[in-house]
Amino acid sequence: MSKFSSHNFKGQKALIRVDFNVPLNDQFEITDDTRITAAVPTIKKVLADGGSVILMSHLGRPKDGPTDKYSLKHIVAHLEELLGTDVKFATDSIGQDATDLAAALQPGEVLLLENLRFYKQEEKGDEGYAEKLAKLGDVWVNDAFGTAHRAHASTAVIAKFFEPSNRFFGLLMEAEVASAEKVLHKSEKPFVAIIGGAKVSDKILIIENLLERATDIIIGGGMAYTFIKAQGGNIGNSLCENDRLDTAKELLAKAESKNVCIHLPSDSIIADKFAADANDSASPTNNIPDGWMGLDIGPKAIEQFTNVIRQSKTILWNGPMGVFEMEKFQKGTKSIATAIAEATAKGSYSLVGGGDSVAAVNQFGFSDKVSYVSTGGGAMLEYFEGKSLPGIAAVSE
Numbered sequence: 001m002s003k004f005s006s007h008n009f010k011g012q013k014a015l016i017r018v019d020f021n022v023p024l025n026d027q028f029e030i031t032d033d034t035r036i037t038a039a040v041p042t043i044k045k046v047l048a049d050g051g052s053v054i055l056m057s058h059l060g061r062p063k064d065g066p067t068d069k070y071s072l073k074h075i076v077a078h079l080e081e082l083l084g085t086d087v088k089f090a091t092d093s094i095g096q097d098a099t100d101l102a103a104a105l106q107p108g109e110v111l112l113l114e115n116l117r118f119y120k121q122e123e124k125g126d127e128g129y130a131e132k133l134a135k136l137g138d139v140w141v142n143d144a145f146g147t148a149h150r151a152h153a154s155t156a157v158i159a160k161f162f163e164p165s166n167r168f169f170g171l172l173m174e175a176e177v178a179s180a181e182k183v184l185h186k187s188e189k190p191f192v193a194i195i196g197g198a199k200v201s202d203k204i205l206i207i208e209n210l211l212e213r214a215t216d217i218i219i220g221g222g223m224a225y226t227f228i229k230a231q232g233g234n235i236g237n238s239l240c241e242n243d244r245l246d247t248a249k250e251l252l253a254k255a256e257s258k259n260v261c262i263h264l265p266s267d268s269i270i271a272d273k274f275a276a277d278a279n280d281s282a283s284p285t286n287n288i289p290d291g292w293m294g295l296d297i298g299p300k301a302i303e304q305f306t307n308v309i310r311q312s313k314t315i316l317w318n319g320p321m322g323v324f325e326m327e328k329f330q331k332g333t334k335s336i337a338t339a340i341a342e343a344t345a346k347g348s349y350s351l352v353g354g355g356d357s358v359a360a361v362n363q364f365g366f367s368d369k370v371s372y373v374s375t376g377g378g379a380m381l382e383y384f385e386g387k388s389l390p391g392i393a394a395v396s397e
Contacts, residue, residue, distance in 0.1 A: 004042070004141070004168045009051030013105060015137025016042065016170060017154045017391075019146035019375065020057035020075055028074040033082075034362070035146065036075065038375050040082050042143045042170035043110065047085070052105045054137050056093060056154050057144070058117040066118045076112060087112050093119065094132040102136040122153045127160075129153045134161035143170025145177075145376040148391030149383075159394035167395045172375065177392060179372040180383050183351045188313035189215050194305070194336060196221030196319030197356065200244045205385035206318065207251055211260050216312070218263045218305050220297050220321035220332065224285070227252065227264050233286030236270065237293040263308055267298030269322070269329060276326040296322025297332035309339040313347075317370075318354040318381065324363070333360050341369035353380035 018039040023031045030036070046053050062070040073089055080087045085108070090098040093113040101111050113136075116122040121129035130153040134140065140162045142148070147155045159167055169177065183191075193214045195203050200223045210217060219227060222239035229235050230248035255262045268285045270292040271278035282298045283289070297305070309315060317340060321332035337360060344350045352361050353374035361367045374380045379389060 002169075002171075002174050004170060004174060005045070007168065009046040009049040009139070011107060012046075012051045012138040013054060013102065013136070014046045014051050014139050014141050015054045015056065015133065015158075016046070016141040017144045017147075017158075018042075018055050018057045018170075019144035020055070020072060020079075021059050021146065022075065024069075024074055028069075030075060030078055032362075033078060035375055036079060037082060038172045039143055039170065042141065042172060043083060045171065046141075047083075047108055047110070050107045052107050053110045054102055054105065055110065055112045056116055056133065057113075058122065058147070059115050060117075062115065062117050066114075070115050070117070072112055072115050079110075079112065083110060085110060090114055094129065098136065116152075116154050123150070124153075125151050125157045126153050127157055130157040131161055134158050139166040139168065141168045141170045142391055142395050143172045144391065145173050145374070145379055147379065148173070148176075148376060148389040149379040149387070151390035156390035156394040169392075169395050173392075173395075175372070176374060176376060176380075179351050179374070180353075180380065182349060183314060183316050184213065184384065187213060188349070190312045191314040192216045192218060192308055192312040192316075194218040194220070194309070194315065194317045194319075194340075196223070196321050196333075197354075198222035198239060200226045200241055200248055202381075203319070204244075204247060204251070206381060208254070209384060209386045210316075211251075211254055211258050214260055214316075216261045216263060216308050217255065218308060220265055220301075220305070220336070221319050222294075223319075224265055224297075225294055227262075228285050231264075231286070234288060235285070235294065236288035236290050238268075238270075238288060239293070263305060265297040265301030265321075265332075266304055267300040268294035269296040269298050269332070271295045271329070274323075276328065278328070280328055294322075295326070296324075296329040302332060302335045305336060306339040309336070309343050312343055313349070315340055315343060315348055315350040316384070317350065317352045317357050318384070320356045320360050324356075324360050334364050337361055337364050337366045341366050344370050353377070353384075
């Protein structure tokens with residue numbers, strides 16, 4: 001039983017750091033509420049115990065202090081709907097309004113503080129700011145995995161103002177940490193890591209760390225072409241980081257020495273321009289004609305990767321196989337999602353993490369067909385790079 005689940009919050013004011021950094025349209029309507037719904041069980045548990053809840057979050061990247069566009073007031077109505085209760089809103093995070101509302105909060109009530117990043121001190125990890133926030137509650141709950149890799153005032157520094165017995169991971173954070181731990185340290189073999197996205201430079205550390213753990217690493221997306229060129233292939237106008245060719249060679253050699261099989265796409269869907277209406281065709285990935293670029297993995301690569309995924313017992317997916325936002329170039333990513341769902345149905349453990357792959361499983365309707373979908377892109381990446389995350393360390397210490 002987890003520390004959070006077994007604690008009774010009756011009569012306590014729980015200061016909960018949530019990740020309500022959700023996308024809003026021009027009318028300030030939420031276009032994807034995944035992060036808010038993910039925090040609901042934690043909030044409801046405290047309320048059910050007879051505690052009260054003070055929620056704090058950031059929204060966007062306000063540069064010049066308070067800005068209407070980034071105000072958390074825009075999410076109050078939707079939050080009330082999800083929780084089935086009124087939500088009070090403080091026009092500040094540490095000012096008189098916040099202090100008064102927090103002091104008057106009764107058991108079963110919810111208070112949302114204004115955007116923490118309206119204060120520069122939040123991102124600077126300022127102790128004075130963290131202390132003022134800490135005074136609002138009796139216990140501190142960190143349920144914001146999406147910001148766990150930042151040593152900000154509300155995500156890490158605030159911990160020192162609470163006794164270790166009064167610091168908790170929320171249910172979302174517990175689930176995130178447990179699923180990442182399962183894949184990193186308790187994975188059943190064969191363990192297949194599927195790494196996509198545009199740049200090798202973004203993924204070097206994660207690939208290096210996975211070489212110690214995975215049996216197979218599938219590489220797709222734009223970054224695959226840097227590896228193909230490093231092996232002497234012709235990649236036409238495909239995306240390539242020429243300053244990373246040696247890195248790609250080193251990673252391939254390291255994988256070979258550790259008996260980790262790196263799978264690169266044998267063929268690609270190529271296009272004569274980067275556009276939804278481009279002319280397209282299939283081509284061997286190592287022989288793409290000049291003037292053409294690879295924008296997705298091809299049919300042979302789909303078959304090749306699907307076979308590897310079907311044999312797996314543990315799967316980590318980070319990054320798409322192509323430009324899945326354009327219909328012509330989404331078949332690769334969709335096929336990989338299908339293969340992961342099929343393997344999961346047969347008993348494999350699958351974790352999807354990182355913004356674009358999460359967007360892909362949601363778009364193609366596979367989010368309930370994998371074992372776990374992580375809410376933290378950057379945090380998940382750093383976790384798999386083997387780094388200690390400040391937001392996790394602050395609770396655990």
